[in-house]
Amino acid sequence: MVNRTNDARVPLIGIDRHRIATDGHGVTTLVGFFGCPLRCKYCLNNQCHDKKRQWQRLSPQALYNEVKQDELYFLATGGGITFGGGEPCLQSRFIKAFREICGEAWNITVETSLYVPQSHLRRLLNVVNTYIVDIKDLNPHIYSEYTCLNIDLLNTNLEWLVHHVKPENIFVRVPSIPKFNTPIDAEKTVEKLKNMGIINIERFNYIIPKKEK
Numbered sequence: 763m764v765n766r767t768n769d770a771r772v773p774l775i776g777i778d779r780h781r782i783a784t785d786g787h788g789v790t791t792l793v794g795f796f797g798c799p800l801r802c803k804y805c806l807n808n809q810c811h812d813k814k815r816q817w818q819r820l821s822p823q824a825l826y827n828e829v830k831q832d833e834l835y836f837l838a839t840g841g842g843i844t845f846g847g848g849e850p851c852l853q854s855r856f857i858k859a860f861r862e863i864c865g866e867a868w869n870i871t872v873e874t875s876l877y878v879p880q881s882h883l884r885r886l887l888n889v890v891n892t893y894i895v896d897i898k899d900l901n902p903h904i905y906s907e908y909t910c911l912n913i914d915l916l917n918t919n920l921e922w923l924v925h926h927v928k929p930e931n932i933f934v935r936v937p938s939i940p941k942f943n944t945p946i947d948a949e950k951t952v953e954k955l956k957n958m959g960i961i962n963i964e965r966f967n968y969i970i971p972k973k974e975k
């Protein structure tokens with residue numbers, strides 16, 4: 763029987779091999795999907811919104827054929843594929859089909875804003891090993907100012923995630939966002955995350971693209 767999901771091709775903004783100890787365990791290959799629902803003011807991946815460009819389109823099988831050359835590195839280091847973007851969770855069908863092809867031994871990580879219909883997260887349960895969540899700021903006003911979207915969907919999905927995924931598999935990044943939040947705001951976000959049971963929390967500073975300075 764033909765598996766249509768395995769044949770579906772999605773646009774990718776890039777594939778980056780041989781990444782070590784960044785954005786996932788061990789040696790990873792970063793696969794960036796086109797498309798993101800957010801409009802972050804300091805987005806460093808603005809190409810993921812550029813509909814005019816002709817992006818490379820791959821099926822899960824074609825992607826596997828391209829990235830499997832690094833399988834020995836993945837297996838030796840506990841690494842694998844980190845799906846980013848753009849928003850990878852919007853491509854949950856693709857990632858699930860890819861998992862069925864690559865098997866259980868590879869670590870699959872998503873770098874996500876969690877700003878997706880929850881059906882995508884449900885589909886990815888038991889498919890994804892590690893979640894890296896770029897949370898922005900949990901103050902509703904700061905969040906909407908910075909992303910141009912209402913925070914409610916993020917809150918709902920974050921609650922869902924902490925109830926369905928082991929804490930050791932969730933990593934949340936809390937940025938200091940120049941002109942949008944203060945260190946005190948970021949610390950309040952950290953406190954909220956801790957109260958939810960999240961244990962892996964990283965503070966960092968956003969880099970402002972040159973034209974924004």
Ligand code: SF4
Nearest residue numbers: 798800801802805848
């Ligand atoms: S979530 Fe990431 S890719 Fe999407 S707009 Fe924000 S910075 Fe850009």
